[in-house]
Amino acid sequence: MTVTILVALAGAALLGVGFVAQQHAAYTEPLRRMLHLSLLADLIHKRLWLGGLAAMVGGQVLGALALREADVTRVEPLLATNLLFALGTAAVVYQERLGPGEWLGAILVSGGVAGFLLSAQPHGGGLPGPASLVWFGVLAVLAVAAVLVAVALRVALQTKAMLLAAAAGVLYGLQDVLTRGSLLSLREGPAALFTTWQPYLVPLIAAAGILLNQSAFDAAPLRISLPATTAAEPITGIVLGVAILGERLRVAPDALAGEVLGLIALVAGIVVLGRSPFLAKSEQGRSERPDPERR
Template sequence: MISILFAVLTALSNGCASVLQRRAAMRVPDSAAMRLSLFGRLLRQKVWLAGIGLVIVAAVCQAVALATGPIAVVQPIFVIELPATLLIAGYVMRVRADRALWYGVAAVTVGLALGMASADPVGGSDTVRGAAWIPALVLTGLFEAALIGCALRTRGDVRAALLGLAAACGYALTAALMKDAMARLDDGGAAALLSSWQLYATAAAGVGALFLLQNALQAGSLVAVQPMLTLGDALISIVYGVTLFGEVLRTGWWLLPELAALALIAAGCVRLARTPLAAGTLAPPPTAR
């Protein structure tokens, strides 16, 4: 129960952060894309710094959630970040949420509940044993490189979506590394945590994912980024949970409601993408592309 509560708090904090970071990224010209100077421009904006503050809050909440629950339970809850982001954006920008938005929110919420009840993730260890990290890191690096390479050949919302998925992969990796690092506290206390390579890899992966997300938000509309970010993070995290931590999901006929839940979540995301709030209010101005 504690892990679910803190996972929800993480999603809400990230949703607020996305809105603030998107508003800041809209003011950055294309010439700063995929350059370290992007951070220099963003650091001069108070709204972006406020967003980073919420990212830190979300990271603390996520660490608590991962330390008290399986990654295959915690990370999928983050799909509520998409509807939360749009609802928060509507409140901040004083745009009334229409019926389509509420339908999308309901679809994502019901889909998440159905998926979690059907999959019922259980078991698994708190740490990754042996050299299992080696193939995981290699495959993740290749996947990230392919996404970034394709993104650099495109523009607009296509680039934003590809970089959003790359950021999702980075955040899923960050969560897996964070869970493995937090388990060191039980084994040897703070000294074991500070001496583990997973802690510093968590920081590196998190910064890399943040860099990709800022470029995704700068490249296109929020609605192009957020579905890829939330769904990608959830699905890739489940893969990490099963392959690295040995967590077990229901299979057999349970795959039917699990696929139905995934379809419902996807339909909800599409519905949200078509709302005036997402397609209009949060889209970047024409001069930003």
């Protein structure tokens, strides 16, 4: 299990580095390209963004390897530490020291992850339940993401960025659960993998999540656009892991209290770190081209 934890943390590190690079590139794009495929078509020609995408894909591959050996409820909180690595990357790039706020956020995130895992002791789980249950979970998540996007279209720019980022995080959580289910099917042989529908849905969910994430990065600095993704993904993954894969958590009163406090600390730490000035420095790299919509 120690190896699985290290693999998940390595994946979180790559995700954090990738998010910093992607946002730095995406923030220079005109706002009118948000939620349009032309945004990705333009970004794909930028080396910095491609490097960030490669780091993100590498992080997702390591996350998949961790999910192959451990439950979603155990891996998701570890992947949520990607914001710590994003913060560290931004601090190195801009050559500034971490302040009290950053250390507080780091303690809350790390303590929240440790507290949740120690209290919940997630275990069990297996192949996805009845197809009707899986489809219900998928449709419910897609509905939540659609509502977030619909509301985002009607609100101010910073709120729009947070809602789009949250929608991306919800889809990433669904992607993680479908990946875990696909890997469990693979244990029964390659034929079992190709005869189930989950593996075919994963790339579509991933592509939609990337478009939403880059649109959020285009709208606002990383301190506004990343924390919502980082918070929504593990919460969605944990809920779906229990509902769809049958993963179990301890339900004793003391365990439930620890689980709730751990998740609260995790989300609070993400919010604190998201307010770090280091994660706002990417705003300095924005294009000088005028864009009336950004005013």
